[in-house]
Amino acid sequence: MKRISIRHSVTGLLLGSSIIASAIMAVQGKASAQSASRSTLVAPVNLPHIHGLAFSADGANLFIPDHHGLAVYCKGHWSTVPGLANDYMGFAVTKAAFYSSGHPAPNSNAVNPLGLMKSVDGGRTWSSLGLRGEADFHHMAASYGTSAIYVWNTGPNNRMPQVGLYRTDNDGFLWSHETASGLTGQIGVLAVHPSNPAIVAVVTNDGLFISMDSGSRFSARVNGVQVVSASFDLDGKHLWYGSYDKHAVLTRIALSGNSQDAKRIALPPLHNDAVAYIAQSPTNRSELAIATFQRSVFISTNDGQSWRMIARNGVTS
Numbered sequence: 025m026k027r028i029s030i031r032h033s034v035t036g037l038l039l040g041s042s043i044i045a046s047a048i049m050a051v052q053g054k055a056s057a058q059s060a061s062r063s064t065l066v067a068p069v070n071l072p073h074i075h076g077l078a079f080s081a082d083g084a085n086l087f088i089p090d091h092h093g094l095a096v097y098c099k100g101h102w103s104t105v106p107g108l109a110n111d112y113m114g115f116a117v118t119k120a121a122f123y124s125s126g127h128p129a130p131n132s133n134a135v136n137p138l139g140l141m142k143s144v145d146g147g148r149t150w151s152s153l154g155l156r157g158e159a160d161f162h163h164m165a166a167s168y169g170t171s172a173i174y175v176w177n178t179g180p181n182n183r184m185p186q187v188g189l190y191r192t193d194n195d196g197f198l199w200s201h202e203t204a205s206g207l208t209g210q211i212g213v214l215a216v217h218p219s220n221p222a223i224v225a226v227v228t229n230d231g232l233f234i235s236m237d238s239g240s241r242f243s244a245r246v247n248g249v250q251v252v253s254a255s256f257d258l259d260g261k262h263l264w265y266g267s268y269d270k271h272a273v274l275t276r277i278a279l280s281g282n283s284q285d286a287k288r289i290a291l292p293p294l295h296n297d298a299v300a301y302i303a304q305s306p307t308n309r310s311e312l313a314i315a316t317f318q319r320s321v322f323i324s325t326n327d328g329q330s331w332r333m334i335a336r337n338g339v340t341s
Contacts, residue, residue, distance in 0.1 A: 069095050069102040071338040075126075076115030076301060077315045080146065083307035086323070087147065088315065089115040089124065094147040095340075097321075102340040105147045108132050116166035116173060119306070122147050123173055125161035140175075140196045153196040155181055165214035165224070168258065168306070171195070172221030174239065176211045189239045193221070202239030215254045215263070223279070225254050225263060232265055234279075245277070252317075255302040258309055264289075266299030266314075274299050274314065274328065289328035294320075 073090040080087065086097040087105075089112035094105040113126035122143040128134035139155030163176035174191050177184045184190055189202040209228030217223035222238045231247035232254060246265065253266035257276065267273045274289040291299070297318045305311035312324045314331075319338035322331040334341055 069104055069340050071095060071319045071321070071335055071340065074300065074315045074319050074321075075112050077303045077313055077321075078115075078117045079303055079305045079311075079313070081119050081306055083305040083311065085146070086303065086313055086321075087117075087122075088321070089147075093129070097334055097340075102334075107148045108134075108150075110138065110150070114161040114164040114175070116164045118166045118168055118171065120144065123153075123164065123166055124150070125159065125164060125175075127160065140173075142195060155183060155196070158182065159184070163211055163214050165216045167216040167221040168218035168256075170219065170221045172216060174214050174216055174224055176214060189226075191221075191238060200238075202235075204235075204239050204242060206242040206244075207233050207235075212252065213254050215256055217256050217260060218258050219260050223256075225256070227251050227254050227265070234263075249273075252298050253300050253302060255304070258304050258306060264302045264304075266302065268298040272298040272316075274302070291328075292322055292331040292333065294318075 071088060071090060072092065075089045078087050079085065084098060088095040091111045093109035094112065096103055096105055108129040110129050111127040112124045114124060116123045124141050126138055127136050128138060135156040137157065137160035139157070139159050140153040140161065141150040142153050143150045158181040159177065161175040161177070164173065166173045172191060172193050174189060177187055177190050180186060183199050184201065186201065189204045190199045191202060192199050207226055207228065209230030211226065211228055213227035215225040222236060224235050224239050226233045226242065232245045232251045233242040234245045235242045250268045251265055252268060255264045257264060262276050262278055264274065264276050267275065272291055272294040274291055276287045276289060278285040294316060297316045297320070299314045300317045301315040303313040310325060310327045312328055313321065315321045319335065320333060321335035322333050324331045
C-alpha cells in the first residue's frame with residue numbers, strides 16, 4: 025500500500041514511510057465562537073501553513089490559524105483578524121470561544137510559549153489560562169457544545185507531571201491525566217464529541233482510535249489505512265476522517281455502526297495530497313470545508329457532492 029509522506033510541521037513527525045518528490049508541508053493541529061468582521065488590511069492573504077479550520081458560531085466566517093495569525097474567509101473575501109499575529113500551533117473551538125497554544129507574535133513581549141489561551145471575540149484578543157513559558161500544545165481539541173478541552177502534553181509542567189493525554193472542564197484550572205490504554209502509535213490528531221465530552225478520537229500512524237470513557241481506554245476503529253485527520257459531525261452520531269491510500273479519501277462513519285456503514289465523500293482532484301482538516305457549519309450542517317496538506321481549501325454547500333476551491337497551495341482566491 026502506497027503511503028503519502030506527510031510531515032506535520034507542528035511536530036516534525038513523518039507519518040508516511042516513503043518520501044515523495046514534492047514533499048507535502050503538513051499542518052496540525054481542529055472554529056466557532058463569535059464572528060469577526062473583515063480586516064481593513066489591503067495586502068493579500070496567503071496561507072504559508074494551516075494549523076486548523078473552523079466556522080464561526082453563526083456560520084458566516086471560516087477561520088484558519090497559522091504561523092502569522094488568523095485568516096478568515098467571509099462572503100467570498102479573505103482577510104486577517106485584527107490583533108497580534110501569534111503563531112497558533114494548536115487551535116480548538118467551542119460554541120462560545122476559541123482556544124489556542126503556540127508562540128507570541130514577533131512584535132509581542134509575551135512570554136514564550138503561550139501556554140493555553142482563550143478568545144471570546146473571534147480571535148481579536150486573547151487571555152491566558154496558564155502554563156505561559158511552559159507548554160506549547162500542538163495537539164488539542166475541544167467539545168463544541170461543552171467546556172471540555174483535551175491536549176496531548178509532550179513534557180512535564182507545573183500542572184501536568186507527565187507526558188500524555190489530559191482533559192480540563194474548567195479552562196485549564198484543573199487537569200486530569202487520562203491513561204489512554206490501547207492507544208498506539210505516534211499522535212497526529214485529536215477530536216472530541218460535540219455534546220458528550222467523554223467520547224474522544226485520536227489519529228496516530230497506526231490508525232483511528234476512539235475512547236468512550238474520557239480517554240481511559242481506546243479501541244481501534246480504523247486501521248490498515250493511513251488515517252490523517254478526524255472530526256466529529258455536529259449531529260453527534262457520525263465522525264469524519266481523512267485518509268490516504270494511493271489517493272485522498274474522505275469518509276463519514278456512524279459512531280454506533282461498523283465499517284459497512286462508512287460513506288465515502290467525493291473529493292476534488294488532489295495530487296499527492298490529502299485532507300488535513302474538516303469543518304462543518306453549525307448553522308447549516310450541509311456546508312463543509314476541508315483544508316489539505318498542500319494548503320488548498322475547499323467549501324461544499326451540499327454535503328460534499330460538489331466543492332468550490334477558495335485557496336490553492338496557500339494562495340487565496
